[in-house]
Each structure stands twice: as C-alpha cells, then as structure tokens.
Amino acid sequence: MTARIRVLGIDPGYRLTGYGLIDTDGQQSRYVNSGKIPGVGSDPATRLKSIYFEIRRIVDEFHPDEVAVEKVFMHRNADSVLKLGHARAAAICGTFEHELVIYEYAARLVKKSVVGRGNADKVQVQHMVKALLGIEAALGADESDALAVALCHAHTRPLGALLEKSRVGAAGTQQ
Secondary structure (H helix, E strand, O other): OOEEEEEEEEEEEEEEEEEEEEEEEEEEEEEEEEEEEEEEOOOOOHHHHHHHHHHHHHHHOOOEEEEEEEOOOOOOOHHHHHHHHHHHHHHHOOOOHHEEEEEOOHHHHHHHHHHHOOOOOOOHHHHHHHHHHHOOOOOOOHHHHHHHHHHHHHHHHHHHHHHHHHOOOOOOOOO
16 A cells, blocks of 8 residues: 655636645545635735745645646736746745645646546536545635646556656666
8 A cells, every 4th residue: 555645736826826735545535625825915026925925834734745736828818827827936936945846737637637528617627626535515616726736646646656667677777
C-alpha cells in the first residue's frame, strides 16, 4: 500500500482563487478542506498580497506534501491572462517557504481526469468532485475546480511514478 499524500489543489484567479486539499493513497482520495481566497483590495499589489499570504497560511495549517495548479490558458484578452498569471504566481510563491514540488495541469486534462471528458462544463466538474469525495455540502465553482486539480494530480501521480521507474535501468541508472 502506498503512503498517504496530502495534495493542495489551486485554481488561480484574480478575483477569487480556489483551493482544495485532499488526502490520497493512490487508490482512494479523501476530502480535507477547501475554500476560496478573495483578491482583497482595489489595487493589484494588495490583491496579490492577500492571495500570497492566504496560501501561505493554508500551507502552514494543513501541511500538504505536493501542490497541483491549473495552468494558465491563452485568452483573447491579454490583460486577463496577465492578471491570472500574476494571481497564479502569487499563489505558487505562497508555497515556496516549504519547498513543495509544484505540478501543473491543463484545464482539459483536469476535466478529463475527473469527468471523463475534456470539454466538461463547471456543473459537471462540480457534480463529479462532490461524488468522488463524498461531499454533500454546497461547493463554489472555485473550490470544486481546485479540488478537481488535486484529484487530477492524485489520479495521474501513480502513472508518473511508474513511468519514472521504467526509465531506471537494471543497474539503477537512468536510461
């Protein structure tokens, strides 16, 4: 049996950043906590600072082993992409003090991993996240998206470990 890993999933956003924590052993995942971090304040620096410090607090409180973050997708509005990138960077920087490994996943892969289709809508993602984790309470879209990122990581990390093992030769050297 594999050891338990605690995963912090992050769905970055300039107005709201979702976070979700799960425990996984490679076979089953269990809900730990989730929420949303509002980008507080009207100026960008204050918003980003609130994201950074809240993620830092969450890491200090829940001690995740690994972090999974949704990748930024290209959008027609360059300003929106830049703001999203800044929020994402602030969230990632909030984990640096603990030297956690950061994994990135495209939104399509997250949806495919959780729902079975890369073009699933937010309602379908929310429904499957609640079903997979046995959550009965209401979840906001940002929370369920963050939990979906964490679940995606939980589902794909055993495959990554197998692929890494397959690259090691008989003498233990990388091939």
